[in-house]
Amino acid sequence: MEPITLQELVQAVGGTLLGDCRESSVKITGAESDNRVVKTGDVFFAFVGEKADGHRFVKAALEAGAAGAVVSRDPGEYVPGRFYVLVPDTILALGDLARWYRGKFHVPVVGITGSVGKTTTKDMIAAVLSEKYETLKTAGNYNNNIGLPKTLFGLSHKTQMAVIEMGMNHLGEIDYLVQIAKPQAVTITNIGDAHIGNLGSKENIFRAKCEIFEGLEPGGLAVLNGDDPYLIRLKADEDKAAKYALTYVGEGESCEWRATDIDESGQESMSFTAVTPLGTFPVTVPALGHHMIYPALTAAAIGAHYGLTKEEIRSGIAHYIPTKMRMETLHLSDGVILYNDTYNANPQSMKAALRTLAHTDAKRRIAVLGDMGELGESEEALHREVGKYAAECAPDALVTVGKAAEFLADEAAAGGMKEVHCCADKEEAKRVIRQLAGPQTAWLVKASRFMAFEELAHCVQENADRQQ
Numbered sequence: 001m002e003p004i005t006l007q008e009l010v011q012a013v014g015g016t017l018l019g020d021c022r023e024s025s026v027k028i029t030g031a032e033s034d035n036r037v038v039k040t041g042d043v044f045f046a047f048v049g050e051k052a053d054g055h056r057f058v059k060a061a062l063e064a065g066a067a068g069a070v071v072s073r074d075p076g077e078y079v080p081g082r083f084y085v086l087v088p089d090t091i092l093a094l095g096d097l098a099r100w101y102r103g104k105f106h107v108p109v110v111g112i113t114g115s116v117g118k119t120t121t122k123d124m125i126a127a128v129l130s131e132k133y134e135t136l137k138t139a140g141n142y143n144n145n146i147g148l149p150k151t152l153f154g155l156s157h158k159t160q161m162a163v164i165e166m167g168m169n170h171l172g173e174i175d176y177l178v179q180i181a182k183p184q185a186v187t188i189t190n191i192g193d194a195h196i197g198n199l200g201s202k203e204n205i206f207r208a209k210c211e212i213f214e215g216l217e218p219g220g221l222a223v224l225n226g227d228d229p230y231l232i233r234l235k236a237d238e239d240k241a242a243k244y245a246l247t248y249v250g251e252g253e254s255c256e257w258r259a260t261d262i263d264e265s266g267q268e269s270m271s272f273t274a275v276t277p278l279g280t281f282p283v284t285v286p287a288l289g290h291h292m293i294y295p296a297l298t299a300a301a302i303g304a305h306y307g308l309t310k311e312e313i314r315s316g317i318a319h320y321i322p323t324k325m326r327m328e329t330l331h332l333s334d335g336v337i338l339y340n341d342t343y344n345a346n347p348q349s350m351k352a353a354l355r356t357l358a359h360t361d362a363k364r365r366i367a368v369l370g371d372m373g374e375l376g377e378s379e380e381a382l383h384r385e386v387g388k389y390a391a392e393c394a395p396d397a398l399v400t401v402g403k404a405a406e407f408l409a410d411e412a413a414a415g416g417m418k419e420v421h422c423c424a425d426k427e428e429a430k431r432v433i434r435q436l437a438g439p440q441t442a443w444l445v446k447a448s449r450f451m452a453f454e455e456l457a458h459c460v461q462e463n464a465d466r467q468q
Contacts, residue, residue: 001101001153003027006068006083009043012100013070013093015085019078021068026083028067031097031153033146040065045090047146048072054090070094091145098149099180105155107136109181110302113166113174113212114189114225115205116348117295118143119323120287121189124295126163128303128316133160140323141343143167148177161306169198169374171208178215185221185305186212187298191230194346197376206230218243223257223301225294226250249297257301259283259293264359267337268329274300278310287322288329288339289356325454327353332464334439337362341446342453345372350386353446358393363440365395368429368456370447371402383407391415395444397436401429402451426452430459437463 006026010017029041035057038044044061046054046069058069059079068083069075072090087093102109110129112122119141126137136159138151143165151164166177178186191206199205216222222240224231226248234240235248249257261273271284272293283300285292296317303313322328325343332338337360341353350372357365367390375382387408390398397419400409409422423429433456443460447453 001028001030002104002156003029003041004101008100009070009097010085012097013085013087014096015070015087015093018071018074018084018086019082021078021081021083023083026067031094031150032061032066033094035061035064035066038064038066040067042066043085044069045094046071047090094149095145095176095180098152099182102152102155102180102182105157105159107155107159107162108185108306109162109164109183111164111166111178111181111183111186111212111215112189113168113209114187115192115194115209116346116352117189117291118165118167119326120292121187121295121298122163122165123323124299124317124320125187125302127320128299128308128313129161129163129306130319131303131312131316132308133306134158135161135163137163138165141165141167143177145173145176148180152181166212168208168211169195171199171204172211174208174211175214178212182215182217183212183220184217185223185302186216187223187302188212188225188231189294189298190225190228190348192346192348193375193378193382194348195374196378196382197374200376202230210234213240213244216244219245221245221247221302221305223247223249223298226252226255227294247301249294249301251293255297257297259297262290262293264288264290264356265361267361268331272296276300276304276310278304278313281310281314283314283317285317286320287327288359289327289352290359291352291355325457327356330461332461334464335362335441336439336460336464337442338457338460338464339442339444339446340454340457341444342451342457343449345370345446345448346375347372347382347386350446351389353444354386354390354393354395357395357442357444360442362442364397364438365442366397366399366436366444367393367395368399368401368433368443368445368453368460369405369408370400370451370453371404373448373450375404379404380407384411387411388415391417397421399423399429399432399436401426401453401456402447405447426455429456433459434463
């Protein structure tokens with residue numbers, strides 16, 4: 001964060017100063033809500049959550065160097081020389097500060113949402129734009145009402161572009177985030193089943209994702225998945241078509257940015273021919289999976305919108321580096337390949353990962369899959385759907401962990417899979433992994449975040465190391 005004054009902070013959050021520190025010389029250089037990582041010059045936001053109350057840590061944050069704190073109740077006693085700003089809600093105050101701070105910079109912002117592939121698309125767009133511009137991007141998946149403001153505090157006078165990811169669990173959340181980020185270009189990756197347990201239907205998920213238009217400037221670019229049955233409906237939305245520049249990417253003939261001649265035979269990359277307004281040219285993506293055409297084409301369309309040549313676009317895509325635990329490909333000893341896709345899971349990303357495993361050149365292919373969360377009443381049906389798809393992809397063995405994953409295992413077995421291990425817990429799964437371990441094996445390890453499947457990915461790695 002570039003330095004701001006105490007007066008600017010108070011004005012931005014609509015707060016009231018407490019205590020005796022009213023120094024006009026105070027400079028704030030960061031915003032933090034974790035007292036363990038607070039730095040000198042930060043303002044500490046005391047969040048009140050279900051499990052912890054940040055007001056308990058205000059004094060520790062100030063003693064660690066924070067210039068002051070934003071609080072939602074009067075602490076009663078004050079650390080000398082430190083400021084306190086009282087607001088009704090500290091989380092909303094963080095968003096208010098980010099909205100004000102973002103307004104200080106005339107930097108184009110690209111906003112990203114969707115059910116699957118947000119982080120991959122964010123990283124791909126940033127890789128392309130970085131070929132020409134100093135680009136800020138969301139760190140990891142800092143994509144909620146706390147992470148997005150913290151990302152925007154990274155803006156500086158050197159920043160030329162910003163690529164901001166926006167996640168949601170409920171209606172209204174994207175609308176809130178987009179009013180803070182104020183993008184000039186947006187993309188919706190797809191409409192899937194993620195969070196259907198909270199939103200009730202894919203129609204509601206579609207509505208929630210389309211909230212991103214609420215903050216898009218008139219005439220702004222919207223890059224959409226032209227192969228998605230929900231997003232393609234926006235072509236018939238006369239209001240949006242008149243107000244925004246809608247551009248579609250995918251395989252369909254009607255897509256302005258289209259992938260043909262898709263080649264998934266590589267061990268470390270996939271390639272395709274891009275048919276675009278810039279002409280037709282080959283693209284190589286340093287990642288695996290048919291689904292990688294969408295982030296690559298989206299990045300290409302946004303790059304072209306901001307003046308990049310096709311050579312710069314191709315170079316940017318070639319420099320893409322995936323975020324860890326998101327279809328992270330590890331080549332281990334004795335020809336063992338590990339697809340560590342343990343950060344999260346939903347039905348669409350599960351299928352994409354299984355398809356990638358099926359296209360892998362290996363002596364054996366083994367899928368280690370766990371529960372997918374936030375599916376609500378659709379939980380059993382969607383796990384069975386993935387199990388049926390797993391049987392179609394025909395890995396040599398399937399290992400599952402979790403109550404919901406039992407439905408996946410049942411359906412895979414019913415579909416003809418001969419080796420299915422339905423484990424009670426991760427310890428049992430580790431024993432099965434050790435039994436199945438061998439050379440020339442491709443492993444896919446994937447589940448929702450709460451399953452912490454990185455433990456099983458590490459188990460695969462450890463066994464490969466022992467085989468050396």
